[in-house]
Amino acid sequence: MHERIIELTTALVAIPTHEREGEAQQLLASWLQPLGFACTIDEIAPGRPNLVAQRGEGGLFLCSHIDTHPPHGHPDPLSCRRQGDLLVGRGVLDAKGQIAAAVAAVEAEPDGAALLAITCDEERTGLGSAQLSLPEGPWSTDGGVVLEPTDFAICTAQAGHIDVHVEVSGSAGHAYAPEEGGSPIHAVLAAVDELETCNFLKASHPLLGRPRRNIGRIRGGEHPWRKPGRASVDLTLGVVPGTDLAGAEADVRARLDDSARRWGARGTSFLYEIVDRSEPIELSADSVPVAAKLADAMGIALEPGGMPSWTDAGNLLMKHAQPCVVFGAGSLSSAHSDHEWVRLDDLVKLSGVLRRLL
Numbered sequence: 001m002h003e004r005i006i007e008l009t010t011a012l013v014a015i016p017t018h019e020r021e022g023e024a025q026q027l028l029a030s031w032l033q034p035l036g037f038a039c040t041i042d043e044i045a046p047g048r049p050n051l052v053a054q055r056g057e058g059g060l061f062l063c064s065h066i067d068t069h070p071p072h073g074h075p076d077p078l079s080c081r082r083q084g085d086l087l088v089g090r091g092v093l094d095a096k097g098q099i100a101a102a103v104a105a106v107e108a109e110p111d112g113a114a115l116l117a118i119t120c121d122e123e124r125t126g127l128g129s130a131q132l133s134l135p136e137g138p139w140s141t142d143g144g145v146v147l148e149p150t151d152f153a154i155c156t157a158q159a160g161h162i163d164v165h166v167e168v169s170g171s172a173g174h175a176y177a178p179e180e181g182g183s184p185i186h187a188v189l190a191a192v193d194e195l196e197t198c199n200f201l202k203a204s205h206p207l208l209g210r211p212r213r214n215i216g217r218i219r220g221g222e223h224p225w226r227k228p229g230r231a232s233v234d235l236t237l238g239v240v241p242g243t244d245l246a247g248a249e250a251d252v253r254a255r256l257d258d259s260a261r262r263w264g265a266r267g268t269s270f271l272y273e274i275v276d277r278s279e280p281i282e283l284s285a286d287s288v289p290v291a292a293k294l295a296d297a298m299g300i301a302l303e304p305g306g307m308p309s310w311t312d313a314g315n316l317l318m319k320h321a322q323p324c325v326v327f328g329a330g331s332l333s334s335a336h337s338d339h340e341w342v343r344l345d346d347l348v349k350l351s352g353v354l355r356r357l358l
Contacts, residue, residue, distance in 0.1 A: 001104060001108075001348050001351060001352075002344060002348055004104050004107070005097075005100050005101060005104050005344065005347050005348060005351060006080070006082070006087070006344065008031075008099075008100035008103050008104060009080050009087060009092055009096055009097045009100040009347070010080040011027060012024060012027070012028075012066070012091065012096040012099065012100060013077075013078060013079065013080040013089045013090065013091050013092060013096055014078050014079070014080070015027065015078075016078060017066050017067045017068050017091070018067060018068050018069065018070045018071065018090075018123070019047070020047035020048060021047070021048055021049060021066045021067050021120040021121075022041075022043070022047050022048075022049055024066045025041050025049050025050075025051040025066060025118065025120075026041065028051055028053075028066070028099070028103070028118060029041060029051060029053065031103055032053045032055075032103070032106070032116070035055065035106055035107060035110060036055045036056075036110070037053040037054060037055045037106075037114075037116070038053065038054050038055070039051060039052070039053045040052045040053075040133070042133055044120065044121075044127060044128065044131045045120075045121070045127060048120040048121055048127070048128070049120060050117065050118065050119050050120055050128050050131070050132055050133070051066070051116070051117070051118040052115070052116070052117050052118075052132070052133065052134065052135065053114075053115070053116040053118075054114075054115045054116075054135055054139070055106070055112070055113060055114050055115075056111075056112075056113030056114070057113060057137060057139060058113050058139055058140075058141065059112060059113025059114045059115065059139065059358070060112065060113070060114045060115070060142075060145070060290075060354070060357050060358055061114070061115045061117070061139060061140035061142075061143070061144035061145065061290075061322075061324075062102050062114065062115070062116050062117070062144065062145050062147060062354070063116075063117040063118075063119065063129070063144055063145070063146045063147070063312055063313075063316060063324065064095045064098050064099050064102070064118060064119070064146065064147035064148070064312075064328075065095055065118065065119045065120070065121075065122030065123070065128065065129075065312060066095075066096070066099065066118050066119070066120060067119075067120050067121055067122055067123050067124075067128075068090050068091040068094065068096070068123065069090070069094065069123050069335070069336045071090055072336075072338060073338040074089075074090050074337075074338045074339070074340060075338070076089070077089060077090035078090065080092055082344075083341070085343055085344055085345060086341045086342065086343055086344070087341065087342055087343075087344055087347070088339065088340065088341045089340065090340055091340070092340055092341060092342050093149050093329075093330045093331075093334055093335050093340050093341065093342040094148070094149060094332075094335035094336070094340065095122075095147055095148060095149075095328070097329065097330070097342050097347050098147035098148065098149070098328045098329060098347075098350065099118060099147065100347065101147075101329065101347045101348075101350040101351035101354065102116065102147060102351070102354055104351040105351045105352075105354035105355040105358060106354075106358065108351075108355050109355050109358040112355075112358030113139075113358075114358060115134075115135070115139050115140060117129075117132055117134065119132060119312055122311070122312055125276070126278075126310070126312065126314070126315055128312070129312035129314075129315035129316060129319075130315045130319055132315070132316075132320065134320060134322070140322065141289075142288070142289040142290040142293060143287070143288035143289060143290045143291070143322070143323045143324055143325065144288075144290065144313075144316060144322055144323070144324035144325075145290055145294070145324060145325055145326075145327050145354075145357075146311050146312050146313040146316065146324045146325070146326045146327070147327065147328045147350075148307065148309075148311050148326050148327075148328045148332075149328050149329065149330040149331055149332045149334075149335055149342070150305060150307060150326055150327055150328050150332070151329075151330065151331050151332075152298065152327070152328075152329065152346075152349075152350075152353075153305030153306075153327070154291050154294050154295060154302065154303075154304060154305060154325050154327050155207075155304070155305045155306055155307040155325055155326040155327065156207075156282065156283045156284070156285055156288065156291060156304040156305070156306075156325055157205065157207045157208060157241050157280075157281065157282040157283070157304070157305075157306040157307070158241075158280065158281045158282075158306070158307040158309075158310070158311060158313055158314060158326060159205075159208055159211065159212070159238045159239060159240055159241070159280050159306070159307065159308045159309065159310075160238070160239035160240075160241075160243075160245055160277070160278045160279045160280035160281070160310070160314075161236050161237065161238055161239060161276070161277065161278050161310055162236070162237045162239060162245075162248060162249055162252055162274060162276075162277050163234070163235070163236045163237075163274070163275040163276040163277070164195070164234070164235055164236070164237065164252060164256070164272060164273070164274060164275065165232065165233075165234050165272065165273045165275050166188050166191050166192075166232060166233050166256065166270075166271070166272045167230070167231075167232040167271050167272070168182075168184035168187040168188055168191075168230070168231050168232070168263065168268050168269065168270050168271070169184060169229060169230045169268065169269045170182060170183070170184050170187075170227075170229060170230075170267060170268040170269070171227075171229065171267070172226060172227055172228060172229035173226070173227050174225070174226065174227070175224065175225045175226060175227055176225075177227075181266050181267030181268055182263050182266035182267065182268045183227055183228070183231075184220055184228055184229065184230055184231035184268060185220045185221055185228055185231040187231065187259070187263045187268055187270060188218065188220065188231045188232065188233040189233075190259065190263075191233070191255075191256060191259045191270075191272075192215060192233060192235065194255045194256075194258070194259055195235070195237065195252065195255055195256075196213075197255070198237065198248070198251045198252060198255065199251055200237075200239060200243045200247070200248040200251055201213065201237065201238075203240050203242065203243050204240070205240035205241055205242060205306065207282075207304060207305055207306030208240050208241070208306035208307075208308055209306075210240075211237065211238030211239060211240050211243075212238040212308050213235065213236060213237045213238055214235060214236050215233060215234075215235045216234050216235060216236060217232075217233070217234040218231075218232070218233045218234075219231060219232050219233075220232065234275075237252065238308065239278075239279075239280050240280055241280040241281065241282035242280075242282075243280060245277060245278075245279050245280070249274060249277060252274065253274070256272045259272075260272070278310050278314050279314065279318060281313065281314060281317055281318070283317075283323050283325075285302060285304055287323055288323045288324065288325050290325060290357070291304065291325050293357060294325065294327060294353065294357065297353045297354075297356040297357050298353055307326040308332070309332065311326050312324075313325075313326050328350060329342060329343070329346035329347050329349065329350040330342040330343065330346055330347075
């Protein structure tokens with residue numbers, strides 16, 4: 001099983017999928033069709049197809065995504081490398097290694113009924129799961145499993161988010177000239193500080209703790225002796241279950257509107273946009289029977305966990321009325337990093353759990 005998972009993961013990692021997923025979906029279909037799966041590749045945008053593969057009726061519903069985060073500074077991102085007990089490369093964790101474990105499981109249980117939905121565009125807009133065409137019929141009565149790195153926690157709660165872009169422009173000039181307007185860099189930093197005081201960020205959830213947030217990109221300036229003419233920031237704010245998303249967005253807008261008035265009075269142009277948002281979700285374990293079955297397959301008592309990041313589980317529930325838990329091998333901390341890794345033994349363990357479910 002170890003060698004087969006290395007083989008499958010290596011083949012998937014070798015295909016760049018951060019912008020187009022067609023080649024990887026065709027490869028997956030070529031593995032699944034000989035196993036008795038009826039495969040449908042549905043292009044929902046140019047070069048961006050979903051894959052839905054069904055064998056039998058009923059059985060296990062698995063979903064994951066074939067696209068990856070961009071390579072950024074990842075050295076040799078399209079090579080799956082063995083470093084001791086680790087596999088290293090873009091997608092080994094998030095989520096091509098998870099998919100390889102699922103393929104190995106359905107290979108090992110050739111009679112197990114299953115529906116596999118492998119989505120595109122999860123890392124950007126979630127278009128794949130939003131427009132996923134699922135078959136009609138008696139499948140997934142137990143709920144689904146979205147394969148993502150959770151360190152084998154069976155996550156029945158998932159945080160939402162609000163993504164914000166702020167852009168400020170003004171008059172560039174000498175650093176120490178009499179200040180006629182506000183500095184765009186000061187404006188965006190002040191806006192970030194103001195957003196940190198949003199009331200919904202003070203909430204706490206028993207499975208997720210306090211909402212997480214991240215300043216993902218900040219731009220502005222050319223030289224310490226020049227006041228910049230433009231600055232911008234992109235950030236994401238987490239929203240935990242139990243928080244009203246509309247109320248949280250209103251809180252964000254109120255604070256940014258106040259910043260726009262304050263900095264506009266100083267001669268700057270202060271613009272912002274809510275780029276993306278998602279509802280937080282929480283399910284009872286009873287509403288997703290596969291949660292208890294996952295725990296049985298691992299030989300543990302069920303203790304639900306929380307996923308702090310958005311996954312396809314959000315669209316599956318909100319747009320397709322399909323409840324899912326989020327579950328998988330490895331730690332979210334190495335996803336999107338310049339040294340993305342996963343333990344090979346964890347992928348083998350995941351494959352064994354999925355095989356027992358089948």
